[in-house]
Amino acid sequence: MTTEYEVHAIRYATREGRRDHSFIDADPHDGPLPMDYFVWVARSGSRVIAIDSGFSRAVAERRGRTFLRCPVESLALLGIAPEQVGDVVLTHLHNDHAGNLDKYPAARFHLQEREMAFATGRHMRFACCGRAYELDHLFEALRLNFAGRVEFHDGAAEIADGITVHPGGGHTPGLQFVRVWTRRGWLVLASDASHYYENVESMRPFRLVFDVGTALDSFRALRRLAGGEMDRIIPGHDPEVMRRYPAPDPALEGIVARLD
């Protein structure tokens, strides 16, 4: 029997946004569309797997984001200490997904080999590719690799029974998304393979995209791995997630949502 996980999203930052910043083909007068920042956590008994690690307050302030809470310390809201996290899946190395790595003393980190190659490669000289990365985050990832704590994957891989990663490139070449077995079946944590529900629903990539064709292929992969059921896909930045899913406790309304 496949291991079943409970899955939560933690909202740790937010910012004002506009629709024309969120779709490659949107009308420039389209109106506001806020962006939320999340990390996700899958738990089955004592096994805890974090998906992405967010940014710090300092990065948020420098980039003009509204920082709400430390994404790693917020695990305490679910009764989880960072020391209990055995695996961290990094969907990609963008600043809002791959900071705070030093706050996980016991974790192995899972990353696509292509993502590290891209983030340390020739395209970083161009601001449109490089500015979404934080050099300090990359240094920390390199440090962890030298310490033997990074598991590189080349395509789909099983992280644990009931948790797999899948290539979801386009936004960045080495992006991976995560599929988790839950009480309602397979749940697909898209991360930035689909920032908003509308990206995958309307097959229109987010504006920051390295390869449009691959981004479209990734939308199809998300749909396929969700068994064609759109409500099993969790987008990476959509405030709608907090409205569609219940808080595990009324005090955590708008902060934590249970997804499974």
Ligand SMILES: [Zn+2]
């Ligand atoms: Zn992101």
